[in-house]
Amino acid sequence: MTFGKGCHLHLIDGSAFIFRAFHALPPLTRKSDGLPIGAVSGFCNMLQKYVEDASGPDAPTHVAVIFDKGSHTFRNDMYDLYKANREEMPEALRPQMPLTRRATEAFNIACKELEGYEADDIIATLSVQARELGGRVTIISSDKDLMQLVGGGVEMLDAMKNRRIDVDGVREKFGVGPERVVDVQALAGDSVDNVPGAPGIGIKTAALLINEFGDLETLLDRAEEIKQPKRRQTLIEKRDQIELSKKLVQLDTNTPLDFTLDDLEVKEPDPDVLLPFLAEMEFRTLSKRIADKLGAEAPVIADTPVQAAGDDPAPEAVPFDASAYECVRDLETLEKWVAAIRDRGVVAVDTETTGLDEMTVDLVGISLSTAAGKACYIPLTHKTGASDDLFGGATLVEGQIPLDDALACLKPVLEDDAILKIGQNMKYDAKIFARYGVKVAPIDDTMLLSYALHAGLHGHGMDTLSERYLGHEPIPIKPLLGSGKSAITFDFVPIEEASAYAAEDADITWRLWETFKPQLHREKVTTVYETLERPMVPVLAEMEMAGVKVDREVLSRMSNAFAQKMAGLEAEIHELAGETFNVGSPKQLGEILFDKMSLPGGKRGKTGAYATGADVLEDLAAEGHDLPARVLDWRQLSKLKSTYTDALQDHINPETGRVHTSYIISGAATGRLASTDPNLQNIPVRSEEGRRIREAFVADEGKLLLSLDYSQIELRILAHMADLPAMKQAFAEGQDIHAATASEMFNVPLDQMTPEIRRQAKAINFGVIYGISGFGLARNLRIPRAEAQGFIDSYFERFPGIKDYMEETKAFAKEHGFVRTLFGRRVHTPEINAKGPRAGFAYRAAINAPIQGTAADIIRRAMIRMPAAIADLPAKMLLQVHDELIFEVDENAVDTVTARAREVMEGAADPAVHLNVKLVADAGQGRNWAEAH
DNA sequence: CTAGAGCGCTCG
DNA sequence: GTACGAGCGCTCTAGC
Numbered sequence: 001m002t003f004g005k006g007c008h009l010h011l012i013d014g015s016a017f018i019f020r021a022f023h024a025l026p027p028l029t030r031k032s033d034g035l036p037i038g039a040v041s042g043f044c045n046m047l048q049k050y051v052e053d054a055s056g057p058d059a060p061t062h063v064a065v066i067f068d069k070g071s072h073t074f075r076n077d078m079y080d081l082y083k084a085n086r087e088e089m090p091e092a093l094r095p096q097m098p099l100t101r102r103a104t105e106a107f108n109i110a111c112k113e114l115e116g117y118e119a120d121d122i123i124a125t126l127s128v129q130a131r132e133l134g135g136r137v138t139i140i141s142s143d144k145d146l147m148q149l150v151g152g153g154v155e156m157l158d159a160m161k162n163r164r165i166d167v168d169g170v171r172e173k174f175g176v177g178p179e180r181v182v183d184v185q186a187l188a189g190d191s192v193d194n195v196p197g198a199p200g201i202g203i204k205t206a207a208l209l210i211n212e213f214g215d216l217e218t219l220l221d222r223a224e225e226i227k228q229p230k231r232r233q234t235l236i237e238k239r240d241q242i243e244l245s246k247k248l249v250q251l252d253t254n255t256p257l258d259f260t261l262d263d264l265e266v267k268e269p270d271p272d273v274l275l276p277f278l279a280e281m282e283f284r285t286l287s288k289r290i291a292d293k294l295g296a297e298a299p300v301i302a303d304t305p306v307q308a309a310g311d312d313p314a315p316e317a318v319p320f321d322a323s324a325y326e327c328v329r330d331l332e333t334l335e336k337w338v339a340a341i342r343d344r345g346v347v348a349v350d351t352e353t354t355g356l357d358e359m360t361v362d363l364v365g366i367s368l369s370t371a372a373g374k375a376c377y378i379p380l381t382h383k384t385g386a387s388d389d390l391f392g393g394a395t396l397v398e399g400q401i402p403l404d405d406a407l408a409c410l411k412p413v414l415e416d417d418a419i420l421k422i423g424q425n426m427k428y429d430a431k432i433f434a435r436y437g438v439k440v441a442p443i444d445d446t447m448l449l450s451y452a453l454h455a456g457l458h459g460h461g462m463d464t465l466s467e468r469y470l471g472h473e474p475i476p477i478k479p480l481l482g483s484g485k486s487a488i489t490f491d492f493v494p495i496e497e498a499s500a501y502a503a504e505d506a507d508i509t510w511r512l513w514e515t516f517k518p519q520l521h522r523e524k525v526t527t528v529y530e531t532l533e534r535p536m537v538p539v540l541a542e543m544e545m546a547g548v549k550v551d552r553e554v555l556s557r558m559s560n561a562f563a564q565k566m567a568g569l570e571a572e573i574h575e576l577a578g579e580t581f582n583v584g585s586p587k588q589l590g591e592i593l594f595d596k597m598s599l600p601g602g603k604r605g606k607t608g609a610y611a612t613g614a615d616v617l618e619d620l621a622a623e624g625h626d627l628p629a630r631v632l633d634w635r636q637l638s639k640l641k642s643t644y645t646d647a648l649q650d651h652i653n654p655e656t657g658r659v660h661t662s663y664i665i666s667g668a669a670t671g672r673l674a675s676t677d678p679n680l681q682n683i684p685v686r687s688e689e690g691r692r693i694r695e696a697f698v699a700d701e702g703k704l705l706l707s708l709d710y711s712q713i714e715l716r717i718l719a720h721m722a723d724l725p726a727m728k729q730a731f732a733e734g735q736d737i738h739a740a741t742a743s744e745m746f747n748v749p750l751d752q753m754t755p756e757i758r759r760q761a762k763a764i765n766f767g768v769i770y771g772i773s774g775f776g777l778a779r780n781l782r783i784p785r786a787e788a789q790g791f792i793d794s795y796f797e798r799f800p801g802i803k804d805y806m807e808e809t810k811a812f813a814k815e816h817g818f819v820r821t822l823f824g825r826r827v828h829t830p831e832i833n834a835k836g837p838r839a840g841f842a843y844r845a846a847i848n849a850p851i852q853g854t855a856a857d858i859i860r861r862a863m864i865r866m867p868a869a870i871a872d873l874p875a876k877m878l879l880q881v882h883d884e885l886i887f888e889v890d891e892n893a894v895d896t897v898t899a900r901a902r903e904v905m906e907g908a909a910d911p912a913v914h915l916n917v918k919l920v921a922d923a924g925q926g927r928n929w930a931e932a933h
Numbered sequence: 934c935t936a937g938a939g940c941g942c943t944c945g
Numbered sequence: 946g947t948a949c950g951a952g953c954g955c956t957c958t959a960g961c
Binding site for chain 1: 948949952954957959960
């Protein structure tokens with residue numbers, strides 16, 4: 001059939017399909033030989049789904065899958081940095097690229113690519129040709145670069161979200177019509193493709209400008225007329241760069257194709273070609289399904305696994321469907337769910353609450369899921385009426401199971417040892433349930449599964465995971481709750497909407513569990529998950545619920561004292577400046593220092609503002625300038641007041657009189673915890689004035705605070721891992737490690753050590769842990785770079801194991817894309833093979849991660865064993881600060897607890913790892929944290 | 934008013 | 946252009 005009026009051309013962006021498939025699926029391999037095949041599998045499934053969906057009245061008459069070919073295109077000739085910061089193709093994906101071409105042909109769909117051109121250019125050319133012949137075009141892609149083609153019978157279809165994008169859709173995305181999209185892109189640039197654009201101008205501003213001036217050329221010609229000085233300057237100065245950007249984003253509609261639209265006519269797949277291909281790939285489920293469709297016999301695929309048995313197949317994709325969720329509004333229905341859970345032995349659980357602070361919020365509803373697509377929501381305390389009316393304006397919505405009845409019904413399964421409860425960030429839900437008298441156990445946590453598998457690759461929030469691994473964008477909570485002043489709490493969300501949202505969360509959690517759990521074995525992180533991640537949940541939940549007592553009076557007094565001092569300093573600063581300004585504004589301060597007073601060294605950062613960091617001000621103060629010296633004092637007080645004495649008071653729980661932080665288990669890529677709301681891991685200690693904040697952290701009456709901290713744990717780990725005999729011996733002899741290092745490096749006997757030499761050695765020791773560089777050390781010690789490099793060279797000479805460790809670690813990271821701690825924790829370093837400064841960052845992070853991560857593993861092991869070790873004593877573990885644990889202990893039991901805790905901490909590496917350096921924990925005690933430290 | 938970016942500072 | 950890993954408060958700007 002000749003292409004013409006009435007024809008409908010579908011153009012599929014093949015690369016997008018492949019990458020989507022690759023990232024959405026676990027790393028599947030072909031059973032017979034282990035060839036990575038996940039992307040091909042996903043690609044075939046997507047093609048199959050496409051073919052099924054594409055039938056019907058709006059079916060295409062012509063279709064092609066378009067691929068990129070080669071990494072060098074004509075755009076690189078215009079701009080050699082085009083797509084320069086693209087990550088390299090993952091190793092597992094490379095061999096799959098040709099297979100996806102074969103797959104396309106096996107489905108009997110035209111498969112097109114052209115050396116030196118991107119798929120987008122071919123798509124552009126074909127779209128224009130089809131339009132000129134009076135046909136319609138649907139581009140199956142979500143790539144915004146293709147939006148310039150929309151209009152005049154050309155539309156886009158985002159296959160993942162199943163959303164059509166027409167001219168209005170483009171307008172929504174870019175603020176201009178398709179014909180002006182390239183103008184907006186030329187201004188806004190694109191960090192993914194490394195299109196420079198105009199710095200400081202994003203899509204919103206670009207659209208505004210284009211709409212005002214009509215098009216890019218007019219805008220650039222009349223740039224003088226722009227009112228905002230910064231924009232005007234940017235557009236005038238960066239004109240060449242903007243014009244180049246336009247050429248980069250403008251698609252080529254005249255690519256030299258060696259085929260015509262007529263060649264793309266839709267053809268039925270040939271079973272004799274397609275089925276053998278699927279058999280070769282060993283896609284059992286898919287070949288069966290397609291064989292049924294084509295009315296042919298499914299090919300027999302031999303089952304010759306090379307991998308361990310118990311290797312689960314990828315979960316079959318069940319589409320997300322909110323209408324399939326059940327809203328449970330009576331006890332009989334809930335009992336049916338409970339029976340189903342008992343039958344299944346496992347359930348995904350999620351709670352909905354009135355806020356985010358587990359210690360104060362109320363339970364609003366519970367959702368459950370027992371299979372992909374099968375989920376329910378149990379509304380419990382949804383209300384209606386005025387949410388701010390404290391006098392009964394809000395009333396409970398009818399048709400909800402009474403809270404106590406529902407909990408009584410669920411409690412037996414939630415506490416049943418034989419039933420696994422899955423959650424996403426289960427610590428949150430477990431704490432909520434605990435407050436309602438339900439002790440949830442045993443558990444799995446999809447957030448922690450992802451963390452064990454993917455630390456360093458991406459975040460582990462549900463939205464990220466769902467989009468990445470399920471290809472599904474969860475219902476956002478924003479539209480339900482609103483924002484700002486008008487925001488409501490979840491109990492005022494209508495049950496219908498709440499139900500769809502909440503049940504979906506449980507459904508997603510279930511599917512993530514199905515996706516991740518089988519991968520633990522394959523990726524060899526089962527032990528990490530089971531001994532370092534999951535057991536942290538109950539331990540941290542206990543610590544967080546215990547909280548630490550904070551004396552409001554102490555903070556309040558300090559706050560007043562700080563305020564007075566600050567007022568005095570502020571007056572002095574204004575006096576010295578000769579005008580009043582906001583001392584807290586780095587921008588205004590910079591202008592005073594470097595413009596008005598013309599002090600030396602005014603360096604501007606990337607936003608054009610002067611840098612006024614402590615290092616800059618210290619240099620100026622050292623030259624005898626009073627104003628920067630006063631500002632430094634003011635800043636210190638300001639920090640202490642706002643972040644600590646003031647903000648901390650707001651975190652005192654009125655019921656407990658204590659501060660309950662929240663630890664994020666998957667917060668740091670290295671295995672460290674992070675503390676939030678409030679962060680109790682950065683309470684001041686280094687300055688005398690700051691340290692006094694710790695006096696406000698107190699023990700309850702009759703008790704003391706006890707602190708144990710690992711002495712030099714990271715250097716000890718380094719000495720072990722890099723095998724540094726001199727350092728190991730110094731530790732064995734209990735020497736001052738920095739002095740010993742200095743002695744070794746500078747040939748100074750210990751009894752002649754000076755503080756200055758020791759200080760330098762200390763800086764170098766830390767530098768090594770951080771992935772040392774001459775530049776970094778020079779800046780830290782404020783010495784010339786060459787001198788710093790000399791220090792490093794002699795360090796490497798005296799401790800040759802260091803160099804080997806660094807080289808081996810780097811090589812391992814480059815080969816595998818991750819590094820490991822002594823306990824097997826993986827920390828991914830995806831940028832290690834990048835180009836430019838990013839590689840440097842990745843390299844230093846790779847050096848540091850095994851050291852910092854091993855220390856994190858060790859204290860986690862100690863924390864997990866601690867509750868049992870002190871169970872019979874009147875003591876509670878309250879806080880962790882990376883290498884320190886803080887307890888609250890009855891006065892008369894302090895010595896016993898110290899001994900027990902020390903034993904656990906010092907033996908925490910055993911028996912999994914035998915360190916050839918001993919671990920030492922120092923202890924301190926007192927009425928408050930300042931005394932105990 | 935609200936959201937987000939950037940800066941600066943706190944800790945191990 | 947750089948030391949590694951985090952969280953949070955303030956200012957400033959853009960946009961509703």
